[in-house]
Amino acid sequence: MFDASGDEDPPLFCERKEWGDVVPVEQYEGVVPLAPIFYTEEYKDATNYFRGIVKMNERSLRVLEITEAVIRLNPAHYSAWQYRYETLLTLLPTSSLTPAAPPQTEQAPAPAPAPAPPTQPAPLLTRELTLMDELATKFLKTYQVWHHRRLLLLLSRTPRRELAFIRAGLVQVDAKNYHTWSYRQWVLARFGFGGSKEGDEDLWDGELDFVEEMLVKDVRNNSAWHHRFFVVWGCGVRAGEEDRVRVFKRELTYVKQTISLAPNNPSAWNYLRGILEHNAMPFSLVKAFVLPYTLPLPSPSLSPSTPGTRASVDIVDLETPPPGEGAELPCAGAVEFLADIWEKEGSAEGVGKATELWKALANEHDTIRKKYWEWRIREAHEALKKKN
Numbered sequence: 001m002f003d004a005s006g007d008e009d010p011p012l013f014c015e016r017k018e019w020g021d022v023v024p025v026e027q028y029e030g031v032v033p034l035a036p037i038f039y040t041e042e043y044k045d046a047t048n049y050f051r052g053i054v055k056m057n058e059r060s061l062r063v064l065e066i067t068e069a070v071i072r073l074n075p076a077h078y079s080a081w082q083y084r085y086e087t088l089l090t091l092l093p094t095s096s097l098t099p100a101a102p103p104q105t106e107q108a109p110a111p112a113p114a115p116a117p118p119t120q121p122a123p124l125l126t127r128e129l130t131l132m133d134e135l136a137t138k139f140l141k142t143y144q145v146w147h148h149r150r151l152l153l154l155l156s157r158t159p160r161r162e163l164a165f166i167r168a169g170l171v172q173v174d175a176k177n178y179h180t181w182s183y184r185q186w187v188l189a190r191f192g193f194g195g196s197k198e199g200d201e202d203l204w205d206g207e208l209d210f211v212e213e214m215l216v217k218d219v220r221n222n223s224a225w226h227h228r229f230f231v232v233w234g235c236g237v238r239a240g241e242e243d244r245v246r247v248f249k250r251e252l253t254y255v256k257q258t259i260s261l262a263p264n265n266p267s268a269w270n271y272l273r274g275i276l277e278h279n280a281m282p283f284s285l286v287k288a289f290v291l292p293y294t295l296p297l298p299s300p301s302l303s304p305s306t307p308g309t310r311a312s313v314d315i316v317d318l319e320t321p322p323p324g325e326g327a328e329l330p331c332a333g334a335v336e337f338l339a340d341i342w343e344k345e346g347s348a349e350g351v352g353k354a355t356e357l358w359k360a361l362a363n364e365h366d367t368i369r370k371k372y373w374e375w376r377i378r379e380a381h382e383a384l385k386k387k388n
Contacts, residue, residue, distance in 0.1 A: 293334030
């Protein structure tokens with residue numbers, strides 16, 4: 001295999017006797033490019049020999065060596081990844097790819113259950129998975145490494161190993177990496193309802209706790225909020241979650257309490273919108289909760305017992321928590337939400353109130369999107385004219 005761990009650079013492929021039978025193929029053979037790319041000698045050497053061995057249609061261990069070399073130099077080299085996977089399929093024993101069919105008998109037996117996948121991946125596949133642990137961590141934001149990992153998992157069928165690897169990557173390396181979260185969702189959706197070698201255990205067990213752990217670490221982690229929606233609403237109903245009314249109330253309480261801790265968190269406001277829309281609930285359902293977040297902080301000169309101030313509330317409703325102490329208010333997300341509540345009323349009065357809120361966003365609370373809020377005002381009034 002390609003050795004990238006040594007202190008010295010490995011020799012070029014053109015300097016290795018074992019590669020003497022391969023005729024390297026230049027990238028621009030017979031062509032004079034208008035603006036040539038100045039590749040390093042190592043990259044030109046590796047890709048020239050890669051094209052040469054592809055031309056020979058060879059599937060061998062040294063193909064794995066050359067493709068690893070190319071991938072380490074350019075992890076987005078799709079052709080190297082694809083040819084590597086095809087070579088692995090050729091080299092892996094048949095038993096590790098397709099389970100053997102049950103023996104035939106002269107009698108007509110009852111339909112046999114699908115045979116279980118192999119209890120252990122083949123050694124070559126195990127080595128490939130170990131290599132992918134390194135490359136997926138090193139090239140975390142490269143799409144091709146995650147696609148290759150998917151293909152390997154369809155062969156190894158070891159999803160619990162993958163979930164543990166992803167968890168470590170999200171916690172220790174990059175908690176917001178899109179490819180890592182997408183891959184986790186694919187693993188859960190593909191193997192979470194049976195079919196893995198571990199049996200019928202539900203891979204979803206503890207997934208909501210994992211999301212909450214990630215949100216405790218960073219309540220503004222939009223990827224974690226998206227995954228929470230995927231777990232709770234986006235991928236079926238699992239045991240213990242059948243009472244969707246209870247689940248809705250639980251999620252509504254959770255997101256409200258989270259907003260009270262960090263009001264200016266667009267991810268939480270988007271989650272609130274999402275669960276209301278998914279369950280066909282009107283935005284006005286949370287109007288009483290949203291309103292305090294659209295108001296400025298009370299004047300320091302006011303007494304804590306002054307009626308109408310937040311400090312005058314002695315009993316806190318856990319289902320409608322007020323903004324926490326020190327919150328930066330008014331909150332742009334709340335102002336936008338309240339404007340949407342008024343707009344959805346569909347009346348001239350409602351559109352008028354929404355317009356005032358949009359103007360406040362355009363001129364004071366969210367000036368960077370001034371043109372957008374002005375567009376919302378025009379659209380709302382046009383819709384009202386057509387309605388009337």
